Amino acid sequence: MDCSLCLWEIVSVLCGNIGL
Secondary structure (H helix, E strand, O other), X not given: OXXXXXXXXXXXXXXXXXXX
């Protein structure tokens, strides 16, 4: 499991919630 991908997915969700 690539931690980078997991982290990127979390960031993507956060960005989506913020509406960046």
